[in-house]
Amino acid sequence: MEYIQQLKNVLSEILNIDTSKFISSTKLLGEISELDSMSIVLLLIELEKCFVLKVDIEHLEAQHFETFGSLTSLIKNPSAI
Numbered sequence: 674m675e676y677i678q679q680l681k682n683v684l685s686e687i688l689n690i691d692t693s694k695f696i697s698s699t700k701l702l703g704e705i706s707e708l709d710s711m712s713i714v715l716l717l718i719e720l721e722k723c724f725v726l727k728v729d730i731e732h733l734e735a736q737h738f739e740t741f742g743s744l745t746s747l748i749k750n751p752s753a754i
Contacts, residue, residue, distance in 0.1 A: 676724065676748060680741075683723055687716050697742030702735055713738060726751045 681692040688707040701708055708716075717728055728751050737747045 677745060679723060680720075680745060680748060683716065683719050684741075684744075687712055687719060695741045697740065697745065699741040701740055701744065702738040708738065720748060724748050 681695055684690070684695070685692040688705065690705065690707055717730070717733075720726065721728060726748065728747070737743055
């Protein structure tokens with residue numbers, strides 16, 4: 674699951690936090706103050722570059738950033754949103 678480590682690295686870089694202990698149930702949105710609207714935009718840009726994916730932002734919702742697991746699901750299947 675190399676992409677999980679990549680996601681942790683991206684989050685760590687964008688948010689400037691330690692993500693080494695993140696698990697699927699780790700709360701993100703509303704729990705990590707560094708995850709604000711601007712960092713979400715930066716995160717999406719970096720995720721699209723890093724994982725070579727295109728996220729349809731028209732269908733993007735807050736629930737996609739609720740937990741580390743929901744963000745992981747977004748990366749695994751971006752067309753599902």
